[in-house]
Amino acid sequence: MAIASCLRGDNLMGIGAGREYHSLEHNFLGVALNDSEHNSLPLISAAIYCYVAQRLGLNARPCLVDIDSAKYAAVWSAVLLTDPSQPAASRHHLPWLMELFATEFPSDAFLIEEYVAPLFLGMREHDHILESLHVMRAVDEMPKQIKRRALHNGSIKYQIGQVFRHRRYDYKAVITGWDIECDAGDQWVRQMGIDRLQHGRHQSFYHVLVEDRSVRYVAEENIDPMSPPISELPVSLTSAAGKHFRRWDTGARRFVSNIRDEYPDD
Numbered sequence: 051m052a053i054a055s056c057l058r059g060d061n062l063m064g065i066g067a068g069r070e071y072h073s074l075e076h077n078f079l080g081v082a083l084n085d086s087e088h089n090s091l092p093l094i095s096a097a098i099y100c101y102v103a104q105r106l107g108l109n110a111r112p113c114l115v116d117i118d119s120a121k122y123a124a125v126w127s128a129v130l131l132t133d134p135s136q137p138a139a140s141r142h143h144l145p146w147l148m149e150l151f152a153t154e155f156p157s158d159a160f161l162i163e164e165y166v167a168p169l170f171l172g173m174r175e176h177d178h179i180l181e182s183l184h185v186m187r188a189v190d191e192m193p194k195q196i197k198r199r200a201l202h203n204g205s206i207k208y209q210i211g212q213v214f215r216h217r218r219y220d221y222k223a224v225i226t227g228w229d230i231e232c233d234a235g236d237q238w239v240r241q242m243g244i245d246r247l248q249h250g251r252h253q254s255f256y257h258v259l260v261e262d263r264s265v266r267y268v269a270e271e272n273i274d275p276m277s278p279p280i281s282e283l284p285v286s287l288t289s290a291a292g293k294h295f296r297r298w299d300t301g302a303r304r305f306v307s308n309i310r311d312e313y314p315d316d
Contacts, residue, residue, distance in 0.1 A: 051165065053102055054130040062088050063131045064095045067139070092124035092143075099127050118263075122150045129166060137173065144175055148182060154293070156190075159183055194312045197228070205230065206254050207270055210316040211295060211305035213283065214258075214273045222276070222287060223266070224305055226294050227257035227313065234267060247271060259294060261287040277303040 057063070062082070065071055069089055075081045082090035082098065090098070100123075103110035125147045132139045147166065151158055163183055170176040199206040208214070212225050232244055232251035244251050247269055254270040261284040280288060280298045288298075295305035307316050 051130070053099060053106070057099060057102065058131055058133070060088075062090075062095065062098055063133060064092060064128055065089050067136060092128045093120065095131060096120075096123045096127040099131075118150060118154045121146070122155060125150065129169065134169070137170075140169055141173075141175060144170070144179075148179070152182065152186065156186055159186060194309075196311070197313050199228075199313075199315045208254075208256060208273055208275060209304070210307040210309070210313055211299075212275055213278065213287075213304060214275045216268065217272045217274045221260050221262070222284060223258040223260040223268070224287065224291055224295075225256045225273075226259050226265070227309075229255045229257075231255065232267075232269070244269065259287070259290055263290050279303065 065076060066087055066089055069076075071091075073089070075085070076089050076091045076094070082088055082094050100110040125143050128143045129140055129147055132143070144166075148162075151162055162179065167176055167179045167183075170179065206228055208225055208228070210225050210227065213222065214225070215222055231253065232239060232255045234242075234244075234255075239245065239251055247253075249269070249271055256268050256270065256273065258266050258268050260266055263286060280300070280303075291305055294308070296308045297306050298304075299306050307313060310316065
């Protein structure tokens with residue numbers, strides 16, 4: 051917050067009121083720093099913020115490889131650097147921040163409560179933020195269903211953290227969960243043609259994280275396991291996997307699960 055206040059004091063607050071968002075000059079760091087009005091896109095503002103933080107000894111940098119992280123950092127900067135006397139600008143950025151927080155960065159609940167909610171005190175958005183936090187915490191506190199592979203006589207062939215290539219679509223992915231049989235609804239089963247598979251719906255199905263950062267549900271017969279060194283995996287997959295796994299096991303060539311409360315045998 052001290053850094054944000056400092057930048058706000060120097061008028062490094064992104065794009066000023068009445069400015070055209072997509073104006074070419076807003077894309078350049080040099081213009082943002084040297085022009086008297088200091089207009090800049092959110093990502094440029096994030097870069098300035100990170101530079102100041104680094105000069106103060108903090109490990110801060112724009113996450114340019116991870117698109118979601120880059121967006122998240124940019125929106126955070128936009129919200130924190132907005133002039134408090136112009137709440138409309140903060141309201142504009144808030145839905146993007148809350149969506150990314152809920153879908154990609156739920157562990158930041160404390161930061162949202164501590165630094166974002168107070169910015170909207172007295173506005174309807176304040177109650178919405180607190181309600182969202184309450185719902186997320188309630189879901190997080192619900193007891194997880196424990197799935198033990200030992201109860202299924204070895205019918206679950208693959209483990210959480212294993213990397214594979216899809217036999218039909220050729221994408222690379224990592225397993226994040228499993229079901230003893232297809233647990234999807236009948237409509238999805240019909241739409242995806244599950245009953246036309248060799249073993250149909252009566253085989254293990256796996257929740258997986260794909261290299262394009264999507265999540266999918268894959269039949270066991272479509273999994274072609276791989277044991278590559280991590281250097282051969284797509285960067286998009288390894289960066290996304292960091293949110294789901296403790297680390298990469300070099301010897302076993304698989305990711306190490308961090309959800310043993312749900313899958314204690316994995």
